Amino acid sequence: MKHAIILINAYTQSEHELNQPLRLKGELERLGVQAEIIRNSPAALRVEADFCIFLDKDKYTAQALEGRMRLFNCAKAIEICDDKMLTHLALSGLPMPETISSLLCYTPSSPVSKELIEEVEARLRFPLVVKENHGSLGKQVYLVKNRGELEKIAEQLKGVPHLYQKYVAESSGCDLRVIVVGGKVVAAMKRTSDSDFRSNAALGGRGEPFAIDGTARALCEEIAARLSLDYCGIDLLFSEKGYLICEVNSNAFFGTIEQVTGVNVARAYAEHIVSSVCSAEGRNLPR
Ligand SMILES: Nc1ncnc2c1ncn2[C@@H]1O[C@H](COP(=O)(O)OP(=O)(O)O)[C@@H](O)[C@H]1O
Ligand SMILES: [Mg+2]
Numbered sequence: 049m050k051h052a053i054i055l056i057n058a059y060t061q062s063e064h065e066l067n068q069p070l071r072l073k074g075e076l077e078r079l080g081v082q083a084e085i086i087r088n089s090p091a092a093l094r095v096e097a098d099f100c101i102f103l104d105k106d107k108y109t110a111q112a113l114e115g116r117m118r119l120f121n122c123a124k125a126i127e128i129c130d131d132k133m134l135t136h137l138a139l140s141g142l143p144m145p146e147t148i149s150s151l152l153c154y155t156p157s158s159p160v161s162k163e164l165i166e167e168v169e170a171r172l173r174f175p176l177v178v179k180e181n182h183g184s185l186g187k188q189v190y191l192v193k194n195r196g197e198l199e200k201i202a203e204q205l206k207g208v209p210h211l212y213q214k215y216v217a218e219s220s221g222c223d224l225r226v227i228v229v230g231g232k233v234v235a236a237m238k239r240t241s242d243s244d245f246r247s248n249a250a251l252g253g254r255g256e257p258f259a260i261d262g263t264a265r266a267l268c269e270e271i272a273a274r275l276s277l278d279y280c281g282i283d284l285l286f287s288e289k290g291y292l293i294c295e296v297n298s299n300a301f302f303g304t305i306e307q308v309t310g311v312n313v314a315r316a317y318a319e320h321i322v323s324s325v326c327s328a329e330g331r332n333l334p335r
Contacts, residue, residue, distance in 0.1 A: 050081045050325065053097040055113075057104045058088040064301050065103070068314075071302075072101055075318035099325055101317075103299055105130045118328070120278045120321050121298045128275055129298035131181045133211050138275060142267065144293045145214040145285065146172060153206045160202040168202075168212045169195060181209040184297070186248035191215065216292060219285035220245045223294055224258060226282045227305055227313055228272040230320035235311040236260040237304075255308040264291050271296055278324070279317050281305075 054069040054076075069085045076083040086092055088104050092113070099118040102110055107130065110123035121129075128134045136147050148168055151161055168176065178201050180188035192198050221244065227235040237255040239247040247253035260268075268282045271293065281300020285292045302313035 050098045050322075051096070052076055052081050052083040052099050052101065052321075053092075053095055054083055054085045054101045055092060055104055055109070056085060056087055057106075064303060067303060068299075068301060069101075069103055071314035072103075072318060075312075075314045076322070078315075079318055079322045081318075081322060099321065101321065102126060105299065118325065120317075120324075121280070122276055122278075125275050125277045125280075126298050129277070129280065129296050131209070132179050132183070132295055133181045133209065135275075135296050136211065139271060139293060139296075142271065142274075142293055143289070143291060145177075145216055145287075147214075148172065148212045150202075150205065150208075150210045150212070152209075156207060160199065160206055165195075165199060165202060169198065172212055172214045174198075175215045177213040177215050178205070179211050179213060180205065181211060185250035186244075186246035187250075189246055191245050215245075216285045216287050218287050219292075221247055221253075222286065223247045224260075224264065224284040224286065224291070225255070225300075225305060226260065226264065226268045226284065227300065227302065227311075228268050228277065228280050228282065229313070229316045230278060230324070231269060231272055233260060233265050233268050234316045235302075235305050235309045235313055236264070237308045249304045255304055257309045267291055267293070278320060 054072055056069050073083040073085060088106055088109050097117055100113055102119045105126060107127040110126050114123045128138050133149050151164055175191050175193045178190045178192055190201060192201055222240045225237050225239055226233055236258045238258040239253040239255050241247045241253040244251055264284060271282055272280055277298060281297040283294035285294045306313050
């Protein structure tokens with residue numbers, strides 16, 4: 049019998065984050081894998097298992113653990129997806145809103161680079177979007193309407209890695225969330241908010257099933273392949289020129305999209321994992 053660990057964040061208490069590992073554990077056990085949920089800790093690095101579903105974003109633990117067992121997702125993919133600017137760079141050449149990186153600041157007393165502010169204003173115009181590189185659930189994404197607001201936020205975030213991005217007005221309050229498992233799209237929903245430009249479910253965005261077209265499907269499958277992702281949730285924006293990549297989540301929650309589409313995402317992921325582990329050993333998926 050295979051033994052898996054499902055590693056979650058050391059501190060999380062969130063209901064969402066506790067539901068996700070339980071669902072995956074249930075689906076792995078259905079496939080004959082013994083699965084144990086553990087929190088990130090120094091002891092986690094000593095656990096013996098055949099593989100790990102890594103639901104944390106701790107790139108250090110991920111890299112250390114990867115020397116000992118197969119990780120879903122792999123450490124590199126987790127690291128890239130946890131940083132919106134690294135994701136942008138890794139997906140270079142694919143359709144994305146124009147993006148400018150903030151500049152590393154070692155001296156908090158220095159004023160924000162005027163050159164940066166001027167370039168951001170000239171190229172992106174107002175309103176524009178500012179995102180902290182590490183953020184989720186829409187909480188670290190801001191709409192900036194004028195030069196004064198830009199200067200203020202640039203000053204506030206001077207010590208925090210962030211990016212400036214063209215605002216895609218056609219997509220205001222809506223986006224497309226797509227789940228890719230094992231290189232294939234398994235579920236898609238359109239998310240809409242009536243009260244905010246951000247359509248995150250956590251901020252009140254509601255989901256509806258979306259019949260994904262060939263263009264969005266091919267784009268999402270290319271993203272997953274390029275980033276070596278076994279599992280991901282991709283956000284696409286709707287623009288006049290077609291889909292634009294908003295961000296890629298290596299640990300996307302699947303609760304809402306399962307409810308909206310009726311797709312058992314946890315099962316699809318567990319089946320992909322078990323078949324990957326078996327095929328690495330030259331065996332077929334147990335039925
Ligand atoms: N450039 C943009 N133009 C318009 N809306 C955007 C843009 N970037 C993000 N959004 C909106 O904000 C939401 C949150 O942004 P996202 O990059 O996905 O961050 P998070 O990781 O917090 O979900 C998106 O789902 C989308 O609705
Ligand atoms: Mg998002």
